[in-house]
Amino acid sequence: MSAFNAIGEERDIDRNEFTPGIEPQPTWCPGCGDFGVLKALKQALPEVGLTPEEVLTVTGIGCSGKLNSYLDTYGFHTIHGRSLPVARAAKLANDGLEVIAAGGDGDGYGIGGNHFMHTARENHDMTYIVFNNEVFGLTKGQTSPTSPKGHKSKTTPHGNAKSPIRPLSLALTSGATYIARTAAVNPNQAKEIIKEAIEHDGFAHIDFLTQCPTWNKDARQYVPYIDVQESDDYDFDVTNRQEAQEMMFETENQLYEGTVLTGRYFVDERPSYQEQKKELGEMPEEPLAERYFDEDAEWERSYDLLERHK
Amino acid sequence: MSNHELIWRIAGGSGDGIDSTSQNFAKALMRSGLDVFTHRHYPSRIRGGHTYVEIRAAGHEVQSRGDGYNCLLALGDSFARNPQEEAYYGNEEIKPLSENLDDLREGGLIVYDSGLLSEEDVAELDLEERAAENDWHVFPIDLRSMAKEHGREVMRNTAGVGVTAALLEMDLEHIEDLMEDAMPEKILEPNLTILHEAYDMVTEEYAFEHDLRIPEGNHDEAQALLSGSNAIAYGAIDAGCRFIAGYPMTPWTDVFTIMSQNLPDMGGISEQVEDEIAAAALAVGASHAGVKAMSGSSGGGFALMSEPLGLAEMTETPIVLLESMRAGPSTGMPTKPEQGDLEFTLYTSQGDSARVVFAPGNIEEAYEQTRLAFHVAYEYQIPTIIMYDQKLSGENTNVPVSFLDREPAPSLGSVVTEADLEDMPHDETGKFHRFQHDVDNNVSPRSLPGQKGGRYLATGNEHTPSGHISEDADNRVAQMERRVEKLEDIRAELDEEHDSNQTYVGDELADFGIITWGSSQGAVFEAVERLNDDGHAVKAVSVSDMMPFPEAEMTEFLESVDQAMVVEMNATAQFRGLIQKELGRYGEKLTSLLKYNGNPFEPAEIVEGYELNSDGSDADPSAQVRIEPAAGD
Structure with a gap:
């Protein structure tokens, strides 16, 4: 018998279940793209059959980090840049959980860049949503890893000399197996992409363009946007690494030239980390957390290792 | 108690098989009924560089490396860099012989590989003269040729073991058994041949003028040779x-490796x-x-x-972390022991710290306190840290196997369970109050x-x-107070429901006390025993509870003495500072004996520290240690 009966529970789910009964007033500014992520998630989760208590939402720090304050699931609001290591360990400890990590572009591509690279490489079975607004919002508008070259802010008064990071390309070379970009202004696409990411067995990375109406006033509303799957101007195979790479490169360039390209960029069937670890005998078949509630579990003792010490 | 003991030192270069050879030799001594204690000295290098392992063995309990040693097996460094004229690192090949002469006791034995070390180099050491002065017995033996003749050159360590076993008149039975257990068939045969050749050659060809022989001993029950890292894991x-x-980071890697090798077979990760x-x-x-989870590192990694x-403190998530100290600051001396991370470990991370820190002083304490760390962490939802060092990590000693015949404690x-949650x-809006204000022991039960x-x-x-x-x-005040006040509840549980983590030895009525913590315990206890045997009245306490501090016990100890010397391996008397901070007084009673040269204390250094302190002498200690006077002096 499971000690975690929210997991795998079959019942009708109302999307309002993900809205806290007394919703804390979001601290996001009016017009903030973060509302779009929240809304898309609230729609996507019931549609893929998930209940609030089988989902663990792990966030970093920044405006985006408040996501799980307004989304009623189990939540862990961690520290700047560290959502991924916390999230992937929770998944290893209890792989029945649906784990969704989220953070901003500074959080994921800057301070947490090393974790991003390695979590993608290892292909942990989870979803990672990066709220990309090209700026540090909560700390009042400093240049971030995705800010365009030349971006002026209080910390770069003469303009940013750095070229922006390429989030999609970085995810691809690191080893992510589902890579997409969507935008807060495109809620239907966002919802569908989130559903696909959750259902994907492996590390799913969504670069989610979230306009910052306060600190990114240069009309970066990410409209109009183009869905690369729907547009006749683009034709590439998301399962082909080379084609995906070229499409990502173009998408990343275009963003800074005013054309917002979105959609799915790469899907790969490489086995998830959990599957690979189980296959090697490095991870138990049953969720490890269950064992602590199993009264019949037999716990190994160091006494049985002593032969080698005698 | 017999003073008869063997302290056998095998010295060579990294890669000469010093570790594996000494591990087997230590086990052989243990199997022959002796108590053993090992000490490992090595450089941060893969190949070459002077390294040694010392094994102290006696028919009585041994709890430190002892003072000096009495039997040297100097293999020479077969991976030495080829020295240029005036090279700053000198002639490395000879160091396993030359660097070890100062610590060798009178009457000691020296076996060296004359097949590797040249006559010319040895001549520069004035070995004959020094041997005559110190009554050393020197045996230049061509171990290399012996090894090459029957196997491969690397097997000269086996030849060396055969030679010293013969000189000590030690039976080969246990050594053979261990080689059979450890070696694959292909290399077992040549090694056994080499072992016997060396043994027989020495027995037949050399006249024994030395007194040192293998001590005799007997154990009441089977023993296991464990390192501090084994005990923690x-x-x-x-x-x-x-x-x-x-x-990976030295020396924490040892525990990480042991856990990684065992956990997958135990359903773990x-x-x-x-x-x-x-x-x-x-x-x-x-x-x-x-899941019950741990992590850890050494100084620099722990900083991250x-x-x-x-x-973990703020979210009240239970974890156990290890801080396996090495000599700092920064990269410091990666393979050398020091107790310089105490203040860092107690206070690192922003805000008021709410954590538990234990510093076990020996291998049995390492095991007990790690178990206790998990109990405290998971019961009180608080990070608990085991701090230890390169010394405790790598030293091996024998414990009775019954010591580990214990019930698992996986709670x-x-x-809470789902059933509990219904009434909580x-x-x-349906959100569980996981962080309630008013709860027993300040612990608010958590859901998963x-x-x-x-x-x-x-x-x-x-x-x-x-x-x-x-x-x-x-709300802030209520939550903050609940988090930090947990430490008082933990202190109360430690005082009332567990055997003390502090260990006391010596003459209870003594007016002079020695206080130490962590891995310096063994050398301190041995010094205290020696001082009391010599008619001095001294007692000592070895402290493990760094946080929450054992205020009552330490007050009682300090009230009972006129003067107390705090012995620790760092340069700034960090534990003495902690005592004063926690107790708010005794500054005039506390002196310090500090050592930070990369080597652990030897008992004689502590004896000397006592003598200089109790005489009120200003004389400098002879060893590379420092005396820090009491406040106001």
Whole structure:
């Protein structure tokens, strides 16, 4: 018998279940793209059959980090840049959980860049949503890893000399197996992409363009946007690494030239980390957390290792 | 008690098989009924560089490396860099002989490989003259040729073991058994041949003028040879820890390796990750989801864990971390012991710290306190740190196997079940009050993700009972006080329900006390025994509870003495500072004996420290240690 009966529970789910009964007033500014992520998630989760208590939402720090304050699931609001290591360990400890990590572009591509690279490489079975607004919002508008070259802010008064990071390309070379970009202004696409990411067995990375109406006033509303799957101007195979790479490169360039390209960029069937670890005998078949509630579990003792010490 | 003991030192270069040879030799001595204690000295290099392992063996209890040693097997460094004229690192090949002469006791034995070390180099050491002065017995033997003749050159360590066994008149039975257990068939045969050739050659061809022989001893029950790292790992396993995350760093790697080799076969998970920030964050994530989890590192790596450590404090997520100290600051001396990270470990991470820190003083304490660390962490939802050092990590000693014949303790502590949750407080939106204000022992039971009826938000921000971010002043004060006051509840439990983690020895009525902590315990205890045997009245306490501090016990100890010398391996008397901070007085009673040259204390250094202190002498100690006078002196 499971000690975690929210997991795998079959019942009708109302999307309002993900809205806290007394919703804390979001601290996001009016017009903030973060509302779009929240809304898309609230729609996507019931549609893929998930209940609030089988989902663990792990966030970093920044405006985006408040996501799980307004989304009623189990939540862990961690520290700047560290959502991924916390999230992937929770998944290893209890792989029945649906784990969704989220953070901003500074959080994921800057301070947490090393974790991003390695979590993608290892292909942990989870979803990672990066709220990309090209700026540090909560700390009042400093240049971030995705800010365009030349971006002026209080910390770069003469303009940013750095070229922006390429989030999609970085995810691809690191080893992510589902890579997409969507935008807060495109809620239907966002919802569908989130559903696909959750259902994907492996590390799913969504670069989610979230306009910052306060600190990114240069009309970066990410409209109009183009869905690369729907547009006749683009034709590439998301399962082909080379084609995906070229499409990502173009998408990343275009963003800074005013054309917002979105959609799915790469899907790969490489086995998830959990599957690979189980296959090697490095991870138990049953969720490890269950064992602590199993009264019949037999716990190994160091006494049985002593032969080698005698 | 017989003073008769063997301290056998095998010296060579990294890669000469010093570790494996000494491990087998130590086990052979243990199997012959002796108590053993090992000490490892090695450089931060893969190949070459002077390294030695010392094995002290006696028919009575041994708890430190002892003073000096009495039998040297100098293999020479076969991986030495070829020295240029005036090379700054000197002639490395000879160092396993030349560097070890100063510590060799009178009447000691020297065996060296004359096949590797040239006559010319040896001549520069004035070995004959020094041997005559010190009554050393020197045996230049061509171990290399012997090894090459019957096997491969690397087997000269086996030849050396055969030679010293013969000189000590030690039976080969246990050595052979161990070689049979450890070696694959292909290399076993030549090694056995070499062992016997060497043994027979020495027995037949040399006249024995030396007195040193293998001591005699007897154990009442079977023994196991354990290192401090084994003891910590085994304590964790027996406490039900089935998740470890880490990044390699000396000396912490030892525990990480032992856990990684065992956990998968025990249904557990080991994760080697991108850095130590991730490692500690993984432990937090795994524990949050309902697994007993640990991580750890050494100084520099532990510094990276400050962030997740603070997160664990704020979210009240139980984790056990290890801090395996080495000589700092910065990269310091990676393979050398020091106790310089005490203040760092107690206070690192922003805000008021709420953590438990134990510093075990020997191998049995390492096992017990690791078990206790998991109990405290999971019962009280607080990060608990075991701090130890390169010395305790790598030293081996024998413990009776019955010591580890213990019940596992896998309880997750203060977690709720789904049935419990039905009757527990929730807010009107259905969120579980996981961080309630008024609760027993200041511990608010936690739910786990996936449980029905238990959802809440864990956050590194200050938060309300259900986890919402909050800067409300009243809530802040209530939550802060609950978190830090847990330490008082833990102190009370330690005082009332457990055997003390502090260990006391010596003459209870003595007016002179010695205080030490962590791995310096053994040398201190041996010094105290020696001083009392010589008619001095001295007592000592070895302290393990760094936080929460054992205030009552330490007050009682300090009230009972006129003067106390604090012995620790660092330059700034950190533990003495902690005593004064915690007790707010005794500054005029406390002096310090400090050592920070990269080598652990030897008992004689502590004896001398006592003598200089109790004489009120200003004389400098002869060893590379420093006396720090009492406040106001």
